[in-house]
Amino acid sequence: MARKPNYSFERMERERQKAAKATERANAKRDQRERDRPAGETEGAAPDAPADDQ
Secondary structure (H helix, E strand, C coil): CCCCCCHHHHHHHHHHHHHHHHHHHHHHHHHHHHHHCCCCCCCCCCCCCCCCCC
16 A cells, blocks of 8 residues: 655655755855955955045
């Protein structure tokens, strides 16, 4: 006799696998951007920003 289908569990498993794959891709993209970034560049800081000396 065939098993009774558990549609909600199967859907949750597909969504979990899809989320894990998306996270893996996002991490790979972030790592690639960090490797491609020039060595002296820092995150969020603008090197040519004017100073507020008043």
